[in-house]
Amino acid sequence: MQENHLAKWLNNELSEEELIVFRQSEEYKSYQKIVAATDNLKSPDFNVDKALLDFQSRTKATEPKVIAMRPYKKFFKVAAAIALLLAASYFYVNTLGQNITTQFAENKEITLPDNSEIVLNADSNISYDEKNWNQKRNINLDGEAFFKVAKGEKFTVATDNGSVTVLGTQFNVENRAGYFEVSCYEGLVSVIYDGKETKLPAGNSFLAINGKITNLDAIKNGHPSWIDKESTFKSIPLKYVLDEFERQHNITVKTQDINLDQLFTGTFSNTDINLALQSISVPSQLKIKLEGTKVLFYAENMP
Amino acid sequence: MKTESNTNICNESVFNSVFKSNSKTVFNFIYYKFGNEEKANDAVQEAFVKLWENCAKVTPEKAKSFLYTVANNLYLNVLKAEKVRLKYADKSLKSTNESPEFIMEGNEFKEKLENALNALPENQRTTFLLNRIDGKKYAEIAEMEGVSVKAIEKRIHLALKSLREKIDGI
Structure with a gap:
């Protein structure tokens, strides 16, 4: 009988002779019974x-x-x-870029990279891009400034009221709340206000107060009076004159029973406050009361 | 010729078919060894998780032996064998009009067989039952267990021999 004959028998690998011998053995019946029983076995359920x-x-x-x-x-x-x-x-x-601001009663002189000059009046601010200045001469202005522009590319002053474009000239831009004034002293400037362009030759001024446009004269080859520490007005509502007075003398102005729309023509000093007060009050027939950093303007005919 | 996507186990449908054709045998394989259904179920999960994680490395031909190796290693030297309980598929045995003595004898025989099976060494029992219950060929079992066909024949032979000796009370 060959090796592992039980395994061979189970796998039907026994030869005829071997099978006959195995069937005659006494264990054969037991093996048959075991195999028959295990044929019926089942493992546990698995799903x-x-x-x-x-x-x-x-x-x-x-x-x-x-x-x-x-x-x-x-x-x-x-x-x-x-x-x-x-x-x-x-x-x-x-x-x-560069950002320059002046306080009340302060002026600043700025020289730009192309040697253009700017004089900044009190309570004003300019900003410009210093790096790209030679490609794009753009200035943002809030307040008032006098410009001496060197010849070169287009020079633009942008304000929230309008913009001024020049090639090379001297001019002044004043941009206050409701007030926009451009004075040209040399050359030619182009003023864009309310979407309309106005050419302003030397000796002319462009003024817009609350959208009302007036053309005035300016001194040829001159400069604005504030450069000489004076503020000059020609038929300007008193309101803006007093605003300027506040800025130049760093003082708080209060008014009582005064018509602020009455026009004022004249000049006041930006250095001597008492002289300036008289310069405003006498021609306007107003009375004044100065108390520290406050000044009260009131009507002369008041009781 | 099969395409790449059809032969890669990482492909979900290929993997699922591998799962369906092998999970029951993995379960039985572990159950015959340790007699613990819960662990056998866990082994199926563990083995297939490992196969999924290594799906890029294991070829479909190697998948089977990979599964049995992982399942086997899982409880190697950890789990103590419990009693393997098996049912009888053919219920008609009991409903025949045989004499009560014969039925009693039959029940007695079943109990003896169960005890004898549990007395077998784990590798003999597993091999024998994989052949008898799952109908696995010797060569297949040899592949699962990682041994030669001759070793499987030896186990079957010894298993039958000791089963008869136990049952006949030698």
Whole structure:
């Protein structure tokens, strides 16, 4: 009988002779009974579909690869936000460029990169891009300034009331609330106000008060009076005269029973406050009361 | 010729078919070894999770032996074998009009067989039952267990021998 003959018999691998011998053995019946019984055996129930569902819910719940990527995603999000913020603030700061401001009772002289000069009157602000100045001569003005522009590319003064464009000249721009005045002293300037362009030759002034446009004269080859520490007015409503007085003398003006629309023509000193007060009050027939940093204007015929 | 997507286990439909054709045998394989249904169910899950994680590395031909190796290693030297309980598929045995003595004898025989099976060494029992219940060929069992066909024949032979000796009371 060959090796492992029981296994061979179970697998139907025994030869005829071997089979005859084996069948005659006394154990044969027992083996037959065992094999017959084990043919009927069953393993415990196993639900393949349920096991597969369990498996799928398990692998979906963990998803190891996706979790591993998430921290990086978050990091990149934050990094991108920071980079964007830095870039944006860099460009914003760059566009701001130079920024020059004067306080009350203060004048400043500024020389631009192309040797153009700006004299900034009190309570005014200009900003411009110093880096790209030679490509683009752009000035943002809030307040009043006198410009001596060197010859070159287009020179633009932008204000919230209108813009002034020149090539090379001397001119003054005053831009206050409701008040926009441009005086040309040399050359030719182009004033764009309310979408309309006005050519202003030397010796002319452009004035707009609350949208009402007036053309005035200016001194040829001169300069605005405030450069000589004086403020000069010609038929200007008293309101704007007093505003200017406040700015030049750093003082608070109060009025009582006064018609602020009455026109004023004259000059006041920007250095001597008492002289300036008289210069305003006498021709306008007003009374004044000076108390520290406050001054009260009131009508003369008041009781 | 099969395309790449059809032969890669990472493909979900390929994986599912591997699961459907092998999970029951993995379950039985572990159950015959340790007689613990709960652990056998866990082994199925563990083995297939490992296969899924390594789906890129394991070829479909290697998938089977990979599964049995993982399942086997899971409880190696950890789990103590419990009693393997098996049912009889053919209920008609009981409903025949045989004499009560014969039925009693039959029940007695079943109990003896169960005890004898549990007395077998774990590798003999597993091999024998994979062949008898799951109808696995010797070569298939050899692949699962990672041994030669001759070793499987030896186990079957010894298993039958000791079963008869136990049952006949030698």
